[in-house]
Amino acid sequence: MFFKRPKPRELSFSEHLDNLRTAGLQVRSGPQGATLVTRSRLGALLREGRNGKPQIVEMGIVLGTELAVLTDIGFQKIFLAPSGRRTPALAEHLKALHDFREDLVELLGLESLYNEALGTTNEKHLYDRVAGRDAGVARRPWQR
Numbered sequence: 001m002f003f004k005r006p007k008p009r010e011l012s013f014s015e016h017l018d019n020l021r022t023a024g025l026q027v028r029s030g031p032q033g034a035t036l037v038t039r040s041r042l043g044a045l046l047r048e049g050r051n052g053k054p055q056i057v058e059m060g061i062v063l064g065t066e067l068a069v070l071t072d073i074g075f076q077k078i079f080l081a082p083s084g085r086r087t088p089a090l091a092e093h094l095k096a097l098h099d100f101r102e103d104l105v106e107l108l109g110l111e112s113l114y115n116e117a118l119g120t121t122n123e124k125h126l127y128d129r130v131a132g133r134d135a136g137v138a139r140r141p142w143q144r
Contacts, residue, residue, distance in 0.1 A: 013048040023107055042100040043067045054108050070122040094120045
């Protein structure tokens with residue numbers, strides 16, 4: 001006789017959001033059709049990914065009504081809002097953001113990656129010393 005395990009039920013995006021509400025997080029609509037999930041001063045933008053699974057788009061702290069994302073400017077990490085507003089990233093901010101991300105990943109049932117579990121990571125860097133590199137096609141040295 002074979003023992004058949006029941007297939008785990010896949011939750012929909014709205015059921016994931018309900019689980020976040022039950023866990024004490026605030027869920028509301030965010031910019032560009034995303035969903036903003038907040039806890040105290042920390043926030044994350046979620047979108048519905050493949051098969052209704054949630055996908056974390058951005059994480060950071062909430063400044064006013066905007067979500068400021070962790071950005072590395074070479075000598076310092078800052079939180080940069082879409083309006084251009086900046087605030088320095090302090091050690092307690094980074095620790096709280098790391099804990100928030102781990103809690104959110106666990107609540108959503110997402111895969112926890114090793115390099116993200118070590119500490120706070122960011123994908124935005126603004127410290128390139130080559131002027132104008134991000135403004136389009138870079139000029140060649142022989143072009144003046």
